[in-house]
Amino acid sequence: MKRLIGWLHLWLGLASGLVVIVVALSGSLLVFEDELEHLFEPSLFSVQAPAGAERMSLDALAATIRDTYPKNKLNNIEIQPAANSTVTFYLKKGKAKGDLLMVVMDPYTGKIIYSGEQQKRFFVVVKNLHRYLCMGETGKMITGISCSIFTLLIISGLILWWPKKNARKQRMKVKWNASFKRLNWDLHAVFGFYIHVVIFITAITGLIWSYKWVNNLLFYAFDGKPQSKVEAPVSKAEKINDVAWLDKIFAATNQRLTYNGIVNIRFPEKKDQAITVGKENTDRITTHIVDVLYFQPGSGTFVGDKLFANDTRGTQARRLVYPIHTGGLFGWPTKILAFICALVAASLPVTGFLIWWGKKHKKPIVKKQTRQKSVVA
Template sequence: MKRFIGWLHLWLGLASGLIVIVVALSGSLLVFEDELEHLFEPSLFSVQAPVGAQRMSLDKLAKIVHDRYPTLKPNNIEIQPAANSTVTFYLKKGKAKGQLLMVVMNPYTGQITHTAAQDKRFFVVVKNLHRYLCMGETGKVITGISCSLFTLLIISGLILWWPKRNARKQRLKVKWNASFKRLNWDMHAVFGFYIHVVIFITALTGLVWSYKWVNNLLFYAFDGKPQKKVEVPESKAVKGNEIAWLDKIYAETNQRLTYNGIVNIRFPEKKDQAISVGKENTDRITTHIVDILYFQSGSGVFISDKLFANDTKGTQARRLVYPIHTGGLFGWPTKILAFICAIVAASLPVTGFLIWWGKKRKKPVVRKQVRPQTVIA
C-alpha cells in the first residue's frame, strides 16, 4: 500500500507541481497585499493635508470626476478612515467585469492625483494569476484541479512521512551537514510535515472558490441548506434632488456603524436597486469583516442593513474563508505563518522533483554472479 501511495504521490506532484509553485508564490505576495501597497504606493492612500483645510464633500468630488469623465459611469467609491486619506472613485470602462478606471483624488483640493486601469494594477494581476493563471475560466479550471491534487498530495505525503518508532526523531529534524541528496530529502519531508496542517487548510479553503459544490457544502454544514443568493433591495432612485445625498449616506453609515473602517459606496448594477454601502471593521484583528447598509439613490434615505452579527452561521463561516485562506484570521502572527508556509509549499515541488530525478538517474547495481566452485573428490 505504501508503495502505491508513493507512486501516487510522485505522479500527482509531477502533474500539479508547476501550478502549485505559481499559486503558492503569488499567494505569498497576497498575504501582505494591503501592507505592501501602502508601503510602495503611499500616494494612492494618503495626502498632505493643508493646515486648517476642510475636506470637500463627496458630492463635489463626484461632480469633478463626472465632469472629467462624462461618458463613464461610477461603479463604487472607496473612503479610507484616516483624515489624511485619499478618496478613490472606480468608473466602468466597459461592460466586462473588472474593466474599471481607478481615479484617486485629494479630498482637500479636489485634484485628481492618480489614474490607472484597475485590471493593470500589480496586485490585481497577481490575484488574477493566483486564481485564474491570467487565463480566465480555463485558468480557474486548471487551478481548481491542481488545488484538488495538492490536497491529495498533502495526505499522501503525510502517510509516506509517518515513521516507525525508532526513526521518529530523524523525521523531525533537518540534518544540515549531510550530503545534498539527504539535505534535499529532509527539506522536502521535514519542512512538508511542519506546514502540512496550514497548507491543507489553505488548499481546502481555496476549493471554496474553485467549486460551487464545495461552497454549498460549507452552507449545508452550518445552515443545513445551500447558500441563498443575496439580492440588493429594490429602491426607485430619486432624480433632480439637490441635497448632498452621498455625504448623507457616508455620515449615516458612520453613525450606524461606529467602529473605524473602510467605507465602500457601491452603485447599483440594475435600475431601481438600492445603493450598497459596505464598511470593513478595521478595529477587529480578523480582516474582511464587513457590514452592509442599503440606501436610496438620489436621496440617501436608509432602507435596510445586512450586518455580519445577524448573518446565518453559514454566511459568517463563508465570510471567514478569505481571512483563513490569506492568514488574516488573527492579524500579523497568522499572516507571517501563512507567508512562511506559502514559501515552503512553493519549494516542495522543486525538492520533490530533485528526489525523483536523483532516483531516476541512479544507476542500477549489477550484482556479479558467483560461479559455484567445482569440488574434486
Template sequence: MKKIFGWLHLWLGIGSGLVVLVVAGTGSLLVFEEELEHAFRSSFFYVDAPANTSRQPLDNLTAYVLRENPKYKVLTIGIEPEANRSIVYLLVKGKPKEIKNQLYVAVNPYSGQIISSVAGNKRFFSVVLQLHRYLCMGETGKIITGISCSIFTILILTGLILWWPKRNNRKQRFRVKWNASFKRLNWDIHAVFGFYVHIILFVIAITGLVWSYKWANSLLYLAFDGNTKQQKIVAPTSRAVENTGIAYLDRIVATTNEKLPYEGKITIRFADSDTLAVSAAKENRSRHDNVSDFLYFEAGTAKLLKVRLYDNESAGTIARRWVYPIHTGSLYGVPTKILALIAALVAFTLPISGFLIWMGRKKKKPTAKAKKKLPINKTVNSRVQIQS
C-alpha cells in the same frame, strides 16, 4: 499501501507542479498585498492633511472624477477613516469583471484633485490576483487551478503518510540535516518543512476549493445551516432618483457612521441597475478581518432602506465570510499573515524539491547487489563460450 501512495504523490505532483508553483508564488505576494502596495505606492493612498481644512463634498469629487473619465461609471468608492488617506474610486466600463475594463482613481479629498489613475491590467496586484485565481486564462484557468487545488489537497495527505516515521527513525523526520549531501538536504527540505506547514496548507487548500467549486460552497452551508441553499444577498429595490440637488453621498457616509459608530473603512457600492439601492459596507476593525455591516440607501436621496448586520447573518453566511481571511491569513492580522506567508513560501519550494527528488531517483546508480551480479553473469557467459 505506501507504494501506492508514493506513486500517487509522485505523478499527481508532476502533473500539478507547475500550477502549484504559480499559485503558491502569487499567493505569497498576496498575503501582504495591502502593506506592500501602500509601501511602494504611498503617494496613491496617502495625502497631506492640512490643518483647519475641511474635505470637499463627496458628491462634487465623484462628479469631477466622472467628468475626467466620461467612458466609465463608478462601481465603488473607498473612504478610509484616517485624515491623511486619499479616496479611491473603482471605475468600470463594459464587462466590469475584466481587469482591462477597470480603472483605479485616487483623489485628494482636500484639494479635490486626482492624484493618479491606474488601469486594472496595469495594477501589479490585479495581475497577480488574476494569475493566482485564473492563470490569466479566464474560466479555463479557474478550472485548471480548481483541479490543481484538489490535487494539492491529496498531495498534502499522501505526503503526510509518506513522511510518517518508523519508531527508530523519528528524529530524522523532524529536523533538517544541514550538513548532509545535496540529495539528502533536498529531501529534508521537502519532507520536514512540508510536515511543519501541512496543517496550514491543508486549510488554505480546503478554503480554496470553496471558491473553485459550487459543491464545496454548498457543503459549507450544509454543515452550518443544515441545507445547501445559500442565502441570496440582493440589494433592495430603489426608485431611480437623479439630479435631486442633495449631497446624498455625504449623507450616506454620515448616516453610516451614525448607525455604525466604530472605526473602519466605508465602501460605497453602486448597483448595476438604477432600480437597486446603493450599499455602504463598513469594516469593523475591532473584530477579526472581513467583518462588515451593510446599509442600503436610495440613490439621490440617501434614504435608509435596509440594515444588514454581520451578527444577524446565518451561520453559513458567517462561515462563508471567514473563508477569505482564513485563506489569506488575514484572520487575526500580522501573526496569522506571517504563518500564511511561511506556508506559501514552503508550498512554492515543494514542486521544485519534489522534482529534484524524482530526478535523483531516475539517475540512481545500481545497488551493490546489482553490481555484484554483473561480473558473475559475464564470467558464466565467458566460460560457456570457452567450452563451446
C-alpha cells in the same frame, strides 16, 4: 498500499507541480497585499492635508469625476478611515466584470492624483495569476484541479512520511550537514510535515472559490441549505436635488457603524435597486469583516441593513474563509505563518522533483567480487 500511495504522490505531484509553484508564490505576495501597496505607493492612499483645510464633500468630488469622465459610469467609491486619506473612485470601462478605471483624488484640493486601469495594477495581476493563471475560466479550471490534487498530495505525503517508532526522531528534523540527496529529502519531507496542517486548510478554503458545490457544502454544514443569492433591496431612485446625498450616506454609515473602517459605496447595477454600502471593521484583528447598509439613490434615505452579527452561521463562516485562506484571521502572527508556509509549499514541487530525478538517474551499484586463489598442495 504504501507503494501505490507513493506512486500516486509522485505522478500527481509532477502533474500539478508547476501550477502549485505559481499559485503558492503569488499567494505569498497576496498575504501582505495591503501592507505592500501602502509601502510602495503611499501617494495613492494618503495626502498632505493643508493647515486648517477641510475635506471637500463626496458629492463635489463625484461631480468632478462625472465632468472629467462623462462616458464612464460610477461603479463604487472607497473612503479610507484616516483624515488624510485619499478618496478612490472606480468607473466602469466596459461591460466585462472588473473592467474598471481607478481614479484617486485628493479630498482637500479635488485634484486627480492617479488614473489608470484597475486590471493592470500589480496586485490585481498577481491575484488574477493566483486564481486564474491569467487565463480566465480555463485558468480557473486548471487551478481548481491542481488545488484538488494538492489536497490529495498533502494527505498522501503525510502517510508516506509517517515513521516507525525507531525512525521518529529522523523524520522530525533536518540533517543540515548531510549529503545533498539526504538534505533535499529532509527539506521535502520534514518541512512538508511541519506545514501540512496550514497548507491543507489553505487548499480546502481555496476549493471553496474553485467549485460551487464545495461552497454549498459549507452552507449545508452550517445552515442546512445552499447559499442564497444576496441582492440589494428594491428602492426607486429619487431625482437628484441640491441635497448632498452621498455625504448623507457616508455620515449615516458612520453613525450607525461607529467603529473605524473602510467605507465602500457601491452603485446599483439594476434599476430600482438600493445603493449598497459596506464598511470593513478595521478595529478587529480579523480582516474582511464587513457590515452592509442600504440607502436610496438620490436622497440617501436609509433602506435596510445586513449586519455580520445578524447573518446566518453559514454566511459568517463564508466571510471568514478569506482571512483564513490569506492568514488574516489573527493579524500579523497568522499572516507571517501563512507567508512562510506558502514559500515552503512552493518549494515542495522542486524538492519532490529532485528526489524523483535522483532516483531515476541513480548510478548502478557495482559489487566487488573477491577472487580466491587456489592453493596447489
